[in-house]
Amino acid sequence: MLDLFKNLPKVPEEKFHAKFKLLKNSLFREKAILSDWVKDFVDRDNKIVAEFQENFHSSFWEFYLFAVFSELGLKVDFSHSSPDFIITYPERILVEAVVSNIKDGGRAEQDRKHEDILSMLIPPHQVLDFQEVLDEAIVRHSSSIHKKWSKYKKDYSKRKHVTRDEPYIIALGSYDQVNYGREFVYSMMALLFGLYYDPLADDYLPRISIKKPGTDSDIPIALFNNDVFEDVSAILFSCTMTLGKLTALANSEEKSGQMNHVVNVRQISAEPTYSIKSVSPTEPEHLSDGLFLFHNPYAKNVVDKNMFGNTNIVQIFLDGDQFRFEGNHPPLFSRYNGIFKLPEEFLSKIVRAFNRLY
Template sequence: MNRTLNLFEQLKGIDEEKLNAKFKTLRNNLFREKLILERWTEKFEDRDNKLIKEFQQTFHSSFWEFYLYAVFTEMGCKFDFSKNRPDFIIDTPSRILVEAVASEINKVNGRSESTRNVNDTSSMLLPPHKQLDFFEVLDEAITRYSNSISKKNGKYKEYVKCPWVSGDEPYVIAVGSYAQVNYGREYIYPMMALLFGEYYDPLQKKYIDKTFIKKPGTDVNIPLGLFRDKKFNDISAILFSCTMTLGKLTSLANSSEEWPEINHVVNIRHDFEEPHYKLQEVSPENPEFLTDGLFVFHNPYAKNKLDLNLFRQTNALQVYIQDGEMLFEGENLPIYARHNAFFPFPKEELDRIALNLNS
């Protein structure tokens, strides 16, 4: 049985104007990226027969699930597709429940991605303390993530009643951020605040303790520090990325010797030691890997802990508390942001960007 999804087939009853702009860009213009995505989804099963339609019309949620499937497959995981929920049931190396969610732009008053401009693109090359909208981006992301995680935390109460859920498996919520136009530079800061109450202040260049923020434009409090007590102990960990974009596919294409470079990708990597920002011109000799840009935030109060060893053979950065200390563990420097352009930067310009990032 051929189970490969035909992601780009023309579906009956769906007019061209109803298709998502990113889907059309991928279908019509990005042949390398399109092929990578099709490879990701080999043997992926569409259990409710809605996935392709959702991918073509709304894009992000399906796109995020395809990425997660590719990550888990690369890790050697085996799946149980015989059940219709949650999104992923991993059987091997151990049984894990994964619920995926794409954190989207506020439909009421959020700025549309169609308004993205050159200033947004160039802002990926600025450090936090030089971003005039840093707190605006931070608080909006926290608000959107909080909404997504709260909903999926509630879903566990339903799943645990299913006969195929024993209740002693780790439950992981996988959050892909598309929460605002400049989601690509949210980095770990919103999750650090939301989960641990560690609110980054770029002027002081350190985290400060905080228990809540105001929902942007309102007097409503958004609680911080969800992983500071047992209220969210059903959640074993949050799997997260804000850089799973079309640019990710382009970067992976540039990392392969299979195709010539078309766009030029520069990753800004974050080092916890000074100088904090390192530039990476992506190429086959200096590649980006599938799990670069992925983060795993472990819940110290989880009733079913996620094994740290599961992601230790990947490039994901794991964040966890051990003996009262916050630890950051990973094989590679995490991606802070990514810049994708038609032409490469001259060396002098790259040097200037690196200097600006670290000054």
């Protein structure tokens, strides 16, 4: 059993990541949930605990993915060092995990303030820096995807235990800026399909490139609109996989006790378009909420959508110039996780703002 919190430290305590210290010292129910996720996880190179303590996000993302795969009943072969997850049952799929981090010199995560937390409850059409946030996310995600695509072509595909007829998924966790939790799917819809969301028009507009923030450099987008990335079968993505996920799962339990106030914004198909509710045993958040699987229409090896059908993962397909969302539950748009309980009248105002009911 992988132990993340005993027999410490693997690294000097002064190097502990702030989120690791918070989990270790204060978030006891959340710590228990995470420990349950990793009980069958195999640390193949004996480095992941130290990585978790010092850098946090990349290891945390892998632990979460393993928990989702385990809940699905997928079998993972840990006998090879890479890719990160070799799923062998019910079908063979390769999954490589990667995270997008804040750029060098970018605003540091420890600078997050209460207004940043509250920004998760601001609708896109009222976000003054929406395009800036979106473009920064696109650039950071493009770099991460290109890195793992190149790794597959130059390394993984040449290994004896890898064949060229099995799907290859890049699992991307977004931690690209302080307020990464309000990206929803907009960054990936633009980067993968060239569909750039305009919040004022409330519509996706076709684009083939964006300007890298602060420069005149063009960044190509619409990566899945031709066969260049045919080796990448799909992108599994989330921008809501943070400590708030653990607290949301804890608040969803029958005997959760007093914890942070967690509020979920969900996008629903019927009018009004958005639902905003406090997370509780009667309005729970599930493990796979917040995950999106973007299928590559030009993939050489197609992912069977039924592999992930019995979850709350939302699967996204592009058919010609039309896209469709398939899922069992309304997608998680964003999440507020704060120590202050928000009054119902405030949440009612947020509902009206999201649904443009003035």
